[in-house]
Amino acid sequence: MSTSRIRKEVDAALLAFVDRQRPALLAISPDLAPMLAALDALLTGGKRLRPAFCYWGWHAAGGRDRRDGIVAAAASLELLQASALIHDDVMDSSDTRRGQPSVHRRFQSLAREQDWSGATETFGEGTAILLGDLCLAWSSEMYETSGVDGEHIARGREVYNLMRTEVMCGQYLDLLEGVRGSGTVEAALRVVEFKSAKYTIERPLHLGAALAGGTPEVTAALREYGRPLGIAFQLRDDVLGVFGDPAETGKPAGDDLREGKRTVLIAQTLERASPAQAAVLERLLGDPGLDRAGVDELREIIEGTGGLAACEAMIDRYAENAAKALGDASISGESRIALEELAVAATTRQA
Template identity: 85%
Template sequence: MSMSRIRKEVDAALLAFVDRQRPGLLAISPELAPLLAALDSLLAGGKRLRPAFCYWGWQAAGGKEPREGVVTAAASLELLQASALIHDDVMDSSDTRRGQPSVHRRFQALATEAGWSGPAAPFGEGTAILLGDLCLAWSSEMYESSGISPERIGPGRAVYDLMRTEVMCGQYLDLLEGVRGTGTVDAALRVVEFKSAKYTIERPLHLGATLAGGSPEVVEALRSYGRPLGIAFQLRDDVLGVFGDPAETGKPAGDDLREGKRTVLVAQTLERADAARAAVVERLLGDPGLDRDGVDELRAIIEDTGGLAACEAMIERYAGQAAAALAAAPITGEARIALEELAVAATARQA
């Protein structure tokens, strides 16, 4: 089963689910059409990593359920991801997502262009929060209606619920670090683990294996592979957020710096910077008006202090731990090959 085919099947399952929901929303009011259009636009992008890890976790654990149900359950993770992205963009005041206006900016613009009398920014933020909440509710509905047998869907639900709890706690820890500004590597790594690593790779694998009724040995092996790979994935994402090509990342160059993200990359830099350069980082980080010169200045400090090299070394170390765990796992055949390929995709130097 090729990776591209899984992605196409996930896309088809998402489209079918949203299309089934569409008449119900429009029956409430035709004025809900812009919500659906915003969701369609957001769901059109993305790597589909979470559904892929879920599916191959199921395959690795010897899943016997009909594939269609598992693909549908895995695809529901994209609605959970949509919810997280929409809310994250509101909290970070992000202007773009996947190369287009973020949802709250999209609805802010709608209000402004229509000439409505009320304040546009709160309308945009409120609408984004509601659409994110709707995606969260629909993720559960899509999972529960996937067609997987009751004896499998129930144990999987416990993993799904844990994953949602962890990512929301991780998001809070991220906000906490942003306002507290402690800037330590350990604090940043804690955010990475719960906001991204578990949610992106470890728990989707765990969910897929649980849906397959996998043995404790296989489940533990997949989690041992997924956790360090998830950390490597987020560290790579942090590097791309500063040094990536906007055409690849879908966000303006240096956007993470404007948003003041207290990433491991930033923490590694501050640990190595002298007082003068640390003061520059603290002054420029989180400046929403940061221009290209400011971005370039911060990039130079990150490179010159060794912060970038330290982060790259961490990526290599965690990716190596994941590779070693997979090599030792009782997984064979197509699933092993797919998980090896996914590890490369998750840590590639391009978005």
């Protein structure tokens, strides 16, 4: 089965799950309709990478003969992702997500349009937190009711629980670096690993393998492939956050600079910057009012110091390590081809 077919099936499973939940929410109150609309809008976007890695981890581990429920179980990761994105946008004060207003901004606008008397900012942020919590609860419900047999659901539950713990810890480390500003590559890589790399690729692969009843050897092989690929994926995302096309990223150009993200790209730049360049970077990074001229100035510093080239070299190195691990693994046929294609999709997105 092709990866594009998996994506279509994941889309259908998500739509069906949310549609099953819809009557219960609207029975509580019609006032919940805007929350469902916000979730519908968010779920229409995304590359579905996590479900894809979960599915092909399952396939590689020998689950291809017991397909019942695997797509729904994999699709539940999109609800977990929705929860993380909604909360992340609140913490980063992001205005947009996937080319549309972030959830908290959407509800702030709703309150202003309705001329409600309360604090619109608090309402928007509170609603986003609640919708993110609802997505987190629904991710577990969708997983548990996916239709995968109980023995394999139980095996996967341990991975699912660990993944959720790791991403929350990674998010805290990201916040910590933002306020502490240590600026080291080592600290930034620790955030990359736990906030994104494991959660995006390594753990979904492990979840799929667990759902298939995979052997420890297959799980280890998927780890050797997934961990470096996950790091390369996030490093590419960091580059796109500064140099990416808004039409591709769904966010304004240089948004990561306005948010003050202490990424590996920034750490590599600071390691190579002159005192004057470092002073400019520290002054402008995290300025929510940073204009196009300021973005261009920071881009010039990042390129001129060699920070961008160093980050690109890291992406290439981690991607090569992932390719080598997959080449050495006893994974063959359709699974290998799909994992090779996913590695390219994860690391060569256009700037």
